[in-house]
Amino acid sequence: MVDTITIRPTTQHDLGAVDALLAASYPALLKRDYAPSVLVTALPLISRANPALLRSGTYFIAEDAEGQALAAGGWTRSAPQGGVGLPEIGHVRHVATHPSHLRKGLAQAIVTRVLADALAAGVERMICQSTQTAVPFYKAMGFRVRGEILIALRPGITFPAVEMERAL
Numbered sequence: 707m708v709d710t711i712t713i714r715p716t717t718q719h720d721l722g723a724v725d726a727l728l729a730a731s732y733p734a735l736l737k738r739d740y741a742p743s744v745l746v747t748a749l750p751l752i753s754r755a756n757p758a759l760l761r762s763g764t765y766f767i768a769e770d771a772e773g774q775a776l777a778a779g780g781w782t783r784s785a786p787q788g789g790v791g792l793p794e795i796g797h798v799r800h801v802a803t804h805p806s807h808l809r810k811g812l813a814q815a816i817v818t819r820v821l822a823d824a825l826a827a828g829v830e831r832m833i834c835q836s837t838q839t840a841v842p843f844y845k846a847m848g849f850r851v852r853g854e855i856l857i858a859l860r861p862g863i864t865f866p867a868v869e870m871e872r873a874l
């Protein structure tokens with residue numbers, strides 16, 4: 707673990723920091739598991755911070771003592787592709803760690819906060835559209851694989867992912 711980590715909900719003022727974090731993390735870490743032809747169309751769509759998510763109150767950032775963003779992630783009741791879901795179902799959203807700070811427990815700390823927050827809000831089951839890269843991480847966090855999925859990001863642009871779930 708990194709010394710003196712603070713985890714707090716984001717606001718719209720964190721847009722630049724989260725954008726930079728996702729832009730550092732996704733391209734560097736996903737290239738091990740995805741073909742360049744997939745990443746060239748998907749990365750511009752999945753590695754940008756989502757302003758509505760940052761304002762949701764259920765998206766969190768982990769910062770070091772200098773206020774440097776090291777990891778982020780959150781949850782919503784709405785599914786990543788939109789649509790209002792069942793109140794007892796939560797969706798894990800946009801979890802990422804800076805590639806210079808992997809395997810220090812940062813994403814674990816973020817997801818632990820996410821799960822506790824969702825439980826306190828009455829959620830009973832969490833679903834996650836995991837990248838192929840993050841499957842071992844979510845397994846370590848108690849999620850099980852429901853199956854492989856193909857996310858339609860835009861007409862003609864799809865992204866292979868793995869749907870995972872766990873009870874709270």
Ligand SMILES: CC(C)(COP(=O)(O)OP(=O)(O)OC[C@H]1O[C@@H](n2cnc3c(N)ncnc32)[C@H](O)[C@@H]1OP(=O)(O)O)[C@@H](O)C(=O)NCCC(=O)NCCS
Nearest residue numbers: 735802803808809810811812813814836837840842843846
């Ligand atoms: C997946 C990701 C968020 C994990 O971040 P992290 O901060 O390095 O994860 P943690 O240090 O909290 O890992 C906790 C546990 O998960 C498991 N784990 C994490 N990364 C793993 C990996 N690459 N391989 C195998 N197990 C892994 C381990 O059990 C680990 O515990 P350990 O280090 O004591 O063995 C990070 O690799 C990432 O940002 N990937 C790119 C973005 C992405 O795919 N996000 C998911 C969107 S759905």
